[in-house]
Amino acid sequence: MSSTTTSEVDRVGGRGSTALVASLLFIALVVAAIGSLGAPLITAVAQDYRVSLSASQWTLTVTLLSGAVATPLLGRLGSGRRRRSVILATLAVVVAGSAATVVPAPFAVLLVGRAAQGVGLGLTALMMAIARQYLGERAPSTIAMLSVASTVGVGVGYPVAGLLTQIGGVRAAYLLGLIVATAALITAVVAVPKDAPDAPREGVMDWPGAALLSVGLVAVLVVTSETSLWTSDPVIATMILSAGIAVLAGWVAVERRARRPLVDLRALRHPEVATANLIMGVSGVAMYLLFTLITRYVQTPSQAGYGYALTSFEAGLVLVPFSALGFLAGRLVPQLSRRIGPFPLLAVSGAVVAGACLLFAATRTFGVACPIVAMGVLGLGVGSFSAAMPQAILAVTPSEETAAAMSINQVVRSVGFSIGSALSGLMLATYTSDGSFAPSETGYTTTSWIGVAVAASSIALAVGIKSTRRHDHAR
Structure with a gap:
């Protein structure tokens, strides 16, 4: 371990490392649970907002899409001196999106809110980077638990969301998301370490690569999420999927030539x-x-x-x-x-x-x-x-x-x-x-x-x- 890394670990300390581990896991659990919150509510959203089940399905799909697009961007932005700022700004977006899902508004506002909540799915990689930088020997086990939380954490909010929907309707369930998102933001403000002044600079963001990756991922994920498209018009579905794959191939070519690639x-x-x-x-x-x-x-x-x-x-x-x-x-x-x-x-x-x-x-x-x-x-x-x-x-x-x-x-x-x-x-x-x-x-x-x-x-x-x-x- 380098002297720089040793000093970073020493800054956290014993009790501090335990608190940091708990905070990182809590944030990862929250963003995973909020991201999947739409799944048990699809039928209830269709009834409350008077939309079709296929339209209601987008309360989950749009969250996964925004998360897939945001994840590599946050991973690159959080690799330098502004990691803490990126985490706090992202959680603020999640809180704002959570508020949009609660207020009485048209269905389009709910979708915008769910998209904003999905941005938080990109935070897990930043939690892992913090663990690796500050937790020393506890880093491997913490990173493993963060990875687990980002996956099996999807089931944490399901029973509570289902119960709240039965008691108070869809907005009562989404209110839970607003509460825990706010708690995660407060936790991050208190627990996430300040960025080290000698951390490497982020450099110029690879915006062409980010644009190509976003378009390619959206095309692939939309067409794979819309099963009705494959049954109703498989030719169109195949064309969209092929176009998405072609764009991702172009992204690979751009990344190989970029001075500081997104990935x-x-x-x-x-x-x-x-x-x-x-x-x-x-x-x-x-x-x-x-x-x-x-x-x-x-x-x-x-x-x-x-x-x-x-x-x-x-x-x-x-x-x-x-x-x-x-x-x-x-x-x-x-x-x-x-x-x-x-x-x-x-x-x-x-x-x-x-x-x-x-x-x-x-x-x-x-x-x-x-x-x-x-x-x-x-x-x-x-x-x-x-x-x-x-x-x-x-x-x-x-x-x-x-x-x-x-x-x-x-x-x-x-x-x-x-x-x-x-x-x-x-x-x-x-x-x-x-x-x-x-x-x-x-x-x-x-x-x-x-x-x-x-x-x-x-x-x-x-x-x-x-x-x-x-x-x-x-x-």
Whole structure:
């Protein structure tokens, strides 16, 4: 550890480091919970604002979009001397957006507010950069928990949001977001360390790269989120997806020539970094595919011939094992990772996710406890993935590039989640006959097996990179 880093760690101290860890985790949990707050409220928003379910779905989609666009920008802006200012300004935007979701206003204002809330999803990478700079030996375990919080934290607010919606309506649930966002901003003001005067300058922002990345991500995420577009006009959907991919290819060309790129793509030349991000994207598809299947299945009314007709509050309780076992994995995995390395753990995590998909495919009709168990197993796998991933990436990443490196991993995760959600919706739509309000149960079985196959491919990638490393060391 360099003398500069040592002095930074000393500035925080023992009790101060404990308070800093708690503060960073709280902020990460808040932005994750607020970002996902739209999911349990989609039906209620459609009723209260008198819009269609597809329109109401945008209260979640627009949040994911703004988060995916903001994450690399915040990662670069927060890599220099203005990290604290970037964090406080971002949380202020989240608070303002939260206020917009509460006030009586047209549906468009709600969407603007949700987009502003989504900007906070980019803060997790900055929390990791602070942990790595100031927490010394506690940094790896804290970074692992931050990664876990940004993923399994999506289930934290579901039960409460569902209960508040049943008691006081949609705005009562969104009021919870305003309260915790304000608490997160106050926490950041008190706890986030001041930027070191000798920190590197941010330099000139790569605005052309930022613009291309934003346009490409929006195109890809919009078309993967809108499952109805694939069923109604697959040609248009394919054209939009192809255009988005082409723009992202142009972004790669621009980044390779930029003096200070938004994302240093040279890091992806390292096989471990590139493979870790690929594993994150692939596994993210399987994770969110099953997550979407279970939450939809348990709320399906019995008139469909299956399902358990759970209310939004009851469906939220189904996610409690997901979050609980995810956080448990976040506590255990860093210790195991130091002994056996991150990639074997990523392979094991893929096996756990595949097992959760298989469990749901085979046992979901035996009682509501079976989907709940499958959700808990999924949380264990997601938590393991999230805790092992940072070590795989940061082991070969300079400290000053922590925020930028983890921000691109967060973007890859968002794309994987979006594709997984879209794939599950598309498969279920394929198994929904004309005039039917629900798909046949065969659709759930088939889609679950697709999840098993996708999770198995992430296992193959993790095993492959381990075999490659062993071969290189033998030479």
